[in-house]
Amino acid sequence: MARYDVFMVNALADREKADLIVRRLRALKFKVRYDKKREHTTPAPKDYRDADNSQTVLVVWSKDSCDTSQSDSDWVHAIAHHARSKDGVLLQVGLDKTVPDEPFSEDKRYALSGMGPRKLVNGYYDLVDELGRRDGRKDLREWIDLKASDKAGKEAWKENHPTDPLSQTPKPKTAAKAPAAAVAASTTTGTRPAAPPLEMSPPTVSKQTEDVLGPFMLAAVGVIIVGMLIMSAAMRTSAGLPAIAGAGGTALVAQCPEGQIPAYLLEEEAPRVLEPGPIIDDTE
Secondary structure: OOOEEEEEEOOHHHHHHHHHHHHHHHHOOOOEEOOOOOOOOOOOHHHHHHHHOEEEEEEEEOHHHHOOOOHHHHHHHHHHHHHHOOOOOEEEEEOOOOOOOOOHHHOOEEEOOOOEOOEOOHHHHHHHHHHHHHHOOOOHHHHHHOOOOOHHHHHHHHHHOOOOHHHOOOOOOOOOHHHHHHHHHHHHHOOOOOOOOOOOOOOOOOHHHHHHHHHHHHHHHHHHHHHHHHHHHHHHHHHOHHHHHHOOOHHHHHHOOOOOOOHHHHOOOOOOOOOOOOOOOOOO
């Protein structure tokens, strides 16, 4: 499916008149591919692609575009030959009485001589009728003749042509594009949107929980302290048992029940007495 309704081909010297034709066609909702800033005079690959993606290639013939001694004329002729090689694509208009060379002189041309910003000619009406026929549109001539103040007439025309692009209501711009524009602006200026501050939310303990845990924690600490004191006293007692037993076991008998103390701890060692032995004479 064609991306454009019309691909505009004209000489650089005819740019002002070509602009007028393009504005009028776009006012009728025709999609026109027109490179207003073109400076090159040799066809580029993009020129051929745009011509292939257009339903109609509209060639504007004039004294300047027909003058083959000028390099810009080569651009016009090359695109015109490319369009003529395809069936039903080429469409021609003449800005003056200059006749193009063959084979274009044999094809029909719509005369636009004398057309201005406030003046239309019969050739323009015929051109619009042909473009409308190719695009499946009707009665465009009637729309052109309606005055800008004739709102009732335009509404009646739209009711009779509900599928025509002129009858379509333009879609409103959505507000979703505003954030994208802001992001693009920040990217262009090298700045980034500030990140939201990080909020810390530490856990909180309710008053009821504090009232329950407080006495429980104090009781637990008290139990631990008492246990440590008992263990400390037991360790000191066990460490003093041998010393008390060495004194004759009196303290052990007082502390331990009968039959629980080994007998060797209760026996007192008798002092050892050295008996004199024989005297040996080792002087001989």
